[in-house]
Amino acid sequence: xxxxxxxxxxxxxxxxxxxxxxxxxxxxxxxxxxxxxxxxxxxxxxxxxxxxxxxxxxxxxxxxxxxxxxxxxxxxxxxxxxxxxxxxxxxxxxxxxxxxxxxxxxxxxxxxxxxxxxxxxxxxxxxxxxxxxxxxxxxxxxxxxxxxxxxxxxxxxxxxxxxxxxxxxxxxxxxxxxxxxxxxxxxxxxxxxxxxxxxxxxxxxxxxxxxxxxxxxxxxxxxxxxxxxxxxxxxxxxxxxxxxxxxxxxxxxxxxxxxxxxxxxxxxxxxxxxxxxxxxxxxxxxxxxxx
Amino acid sequence: xxxxxxxxxxxxxxxxxxxxxxxxxxxxxxxxxxxxxxxxxxxxxxxxxxxxxxxxxxxxxxxxxxxxxxxxxxxxxxxxxxxxxxxxxxxxxxxxxxxxxxxxxxxxxxxxxxxxxxxxxxxxxxxxxxxxxxxxxxxxxxxxxxxxxxxxxxxxxxxxxxxxxxxxxxxxxxxxxxxxxxxxxxxxxxxxxxxxxxxxxxxxxxxxxxxxxxxxxxxxxxxxxxxxxxxxxxxxxxxxxxxxxxxxxxxxxxxxxxxxxxxxxxxxxxxxxxxxxxxxxxxxxxxxxxxxxxxxxxxxxxxxxxxxxxxxxxxxxxxxxxxxxxxxxxxxxxxxxxxxxxxxxxxxxxxxxxxxxxxxxxxxxxxxxxxxxxxxxxxxxx
Numbered sequence: 072x073x074x075x076x077x078x079x080x081x082x083x084x085x086x087x088x089x090x091x092x093x094x095x096x097x098x099x100x101x102x103x104x105x106x107x108x109x110x111x112x113x114x115x116x117x118x119x120x121x122x123x124x125x126x127x128x129x130x131x132x133x134x135x136x137x138x139x140x141x142x143x144x145x146x147x148x149x150x151x152x153x154x155x156x157x158x159x160x161x162x163x164x165x166x167x168x169x170x171x172x173x174x175x176x177x178x179x180x181x182x183x184x185x186x187x188x189x190x191x192x193x194x195x196x197x198x199x200x201x202x203x204x205x206x207x208x209x210x211x212x213x214x215x216x217x218x219x220x221x222x223x224x225x226x227x228x229x230x231x232x233x234x235x236x237x238x239x240x241x242x243x244x245x246x247x248x249x250x251x252x253x254x255x256x257x258x259x260x261x262x263x264x265x266x267x268x269x270x271x272x273x274x275x276x277x278x279x280x281x282x283x284x285x286x287x288x289x290x291x292x293x294x295x296x297x298x299x300x301x302x303x304x305x306x307x308x309x310x311x312x313x314x315x316x317x318x319x320x321x322x323x324x325x326x327x328x329x330x331x332x333x334x335x336x337x338x339x340x341x342x343x344x345x346x347x348x349x350x351x352x353x354x355x356x357x358x359x360x361x362x
Numbered sequence: 363x364x365x366x367x368x369x370x371x372x373x374x375x376x377x378x379x380x381x382x383x384x385x386x387x388x389x390x391x392x393x394x395x396x397x398x399x400x401x402x403x404x405x406x407x408x409x410x411x412x413x414x415x416x417x418x419x420x421x422x423x424x425x426x427x428x429x430x431x432x433x434x435x436x437x438x439x440x441x442x443x444x445x446x447x448x449x450x451x452x453x454x455x456x457x458x459x460x461x462x463x464x465x466x467x468x469x470x471x472x473x474x475x476x477x478x479x480x481x482x483x484x485x486x487x488x489x490x491x492x493x494x495x496x497x498x499x500x501x502x503x504x505x506x507x508x509x510x511x512x513x514x515x516x517x518x519x520x521x522x523x524x525x526x527x528x529x530x531x532x533x534x535x536x537x538x539x540x541x542x543x544x545x546x547x548x549x550x551x552x553x554x555x556x557x558x559x560x561x562x563x564x565x566x567x568x569x570x571x572x573x574x575x576x577x578x579x580x581x582x583x584x585x586x587x588x589x590x591x592x593x594x595x596x597x598x599x600x601x602x603x604x605x606x607x608x609x610x611x612x613x614x615x616x617x618x619x620x621x622x623x624x625x626x627x628x629x630x631x632x633x634x635x636x637x638x639x640x641x642x643x644x645x646x647x648x649x650x651x652x653x654x655x656x657x658x659x660x661x662x663x664x665x666x667x668x669x670x671x672x673x674x675x676x677x678x679x680x681x682x683x684x685x686x687x688x689x690x691x692x693x694x695x696x697x698x699x700x701x702x703x704x705x706x707x708x709x710x711x712x713x714x715x716x717x718x719x720x721x722x723x724x725x726x727x728x729x730x731x732x733x734x735x736x737x738x739x740x741x742x743x744x
């Protein structure tokens with residue numbers, strides 16, 4: 072029916088009493104997500120958002136509520152600690168929205184998670200949503216989504232919304248939309264999500280939105296060529312960016328030939344993907360691919 | 363954040379990385395004094411945040427203190443244009459005067475974090491003094507890579523393996539391993555994103571030395587490095603980009619005439635691409651960020667308009683965290699304050715879009731409202 076989040080999702084929000092955390096926790100709940108707990112050290116015992124209990128620690132929250140997905144809004148200096156706390160408490164899916172986490176912290180976190188049954192999404196990502204299950208675990212506007220059978224995976228936030236909006240306007244619904252984030256070191260990558268979409272019986276086609284910089288799209292292309300048996304449409308943005316300049320996302324620096332948009336598009340095309348020519352053509356290309 | 367060579371060398375030397383004797387000079391007199399201390403000869407190196415200094419005339423050998431003074435005076439206050447700076451170049455405010463060396467061979471060493479492996483990697487090559495990207499293209503077998511497990515750090519066996527791969531004489535194996543270890547500790551403890559020693563030289567008398575050093579620090583980690591944050595040299599960047607970064611706006615100046623203001627880096631790149639595909643040229647990349655307030659939107663537009671090349675403005679806001687009504691108020695505020703009002707194309711979508719459109723409509727601003735990227739492209743062309 073979807074990947075990663077669904078009707079069984081029991082959401083915990085770390086940093087739920089902060090400005091961003093409380094705003095987005097409320098939005099997730101309003102969309103229909105089963106928000107079971109919040110964690111803010113020192114504020115245990117309070118309740119927020121019409122009866123959501125707040126705990127001092129993730130462990131207590133999990134013990135009391137059976138939370139199985141953590142969504143993190145704590146400030147960058149404390150984000151790594153928040154991820155590790157959730158992992159230590161045995162939460163299998165941790166989604167870190169926080170932007171500006173030091174690369175060294177992300178590196179240590181990923182090293183700690185190696186071999187553990189914990190999946191990290193982010194940091195610096197918009198989260199993920201399964202429209203058909205009313206499960207929104209992130210900061211995306213819920214109302215642009217439509218339940219359906221196209222899986223969306225992207226490195227960007229607002230550009231994912233753009234893609235989803237183009238799909239929805241053509242009546243093309245989504246199974247799950249996943250934003251993997253733009254940081255140079257992060258958890259779940261394109262390949263992980265592509266593999267899950269490939270195995271999900273309710274996902275019939277995939278939209279992948281990549282960027283200049285790094286070689287993540289090439290790795291995705293190699294995986295698609297070998298493993299993915301569903302149609303994939305792919306867009307690469309930053310085709311017009313000048314080399315060597317950091318375009319907002321820390322990962323989006325063109326260094327070396329492999330990082331160029333043209334190289335990534337060529338690799339995806341050779342892997343059998345439909346390359347979406349411009350950002351305005353996401354909806355049209357997918358519609359054509361599904362026709 | 364980029365560091366100057368002299369700053370990088372001071373930081374690295376504190377970790378035990380051997381560097382040639384050197385002195386920073388801000389005038390001809392200081393350069394002459396430094397050369398005196400070095401025994402009468404020295405290499406005078408312009409301190410700029412760019413590679414390719416040598417070919418651009420930014421590195422010169424002085425055979426006397428008087429000559430060092432002369433070279434320093436010609437460099438300080440000048441603008442150096444290298445293949446990395448773009449035609450506008452970067453200003454030189456200081457030079458580094460360094461001991462001359464009798465070099466046996468030149469090596470390459472760098473440390474960076476590999477996002478694919480999710481860990482730091484040490485890269486070394488016997489082809490020192492060349493661009494590593496070029497070596498990787500033409501002679502990939504000459505590029506040695508050692509991924510480091512962040513849990514245990516760089517290990518001596520890895521140093522021995524690299525030294526053997528570089529063909530270093532037995533006497534140099536331990537010193538080389540210690541050299542890399544010192545660099546790695548600096549890399550981790552200072553939250554560096556890149557340290558590049560190119561060349562790392564082996565002198566005729568058997569010393570390993572960092573002849574050049576490039577180092578940058580993770581901007582996101584500067585909160586725990588107060589002393590190092592003071593090392594920033596804003597004169598090396600475009601003044602508009604410096605102003606933007608202080609306001610928390612990601613801005614990169616480009617050469618076109620269509621100013622783009624967007625929320626989110628991916629959508630900003632997509633917007634630039636859209637402008638380009640419409641046959642126009644973006645004047646900038648601008649990501650105003652997620653939860654931007656009205657003042658920040660206004661500031662972003664005013665900043666963009668201070669680039670005299672901007673003749674049209676395309677605002678592309680997909681409201682999520684950022685609400686469209688706030689964006690609209692920011693636009694109205696900026697156009698009210700600006701001394702010129704270039705043609706405005708606005709595309710808004712998402713949270714509070716109706717309120718946003720209403721604010722623009724009631725403001726009296728002449729804006730072309732569009733709903734899709736396609737329409738935005740057409741409006742920019744027209």
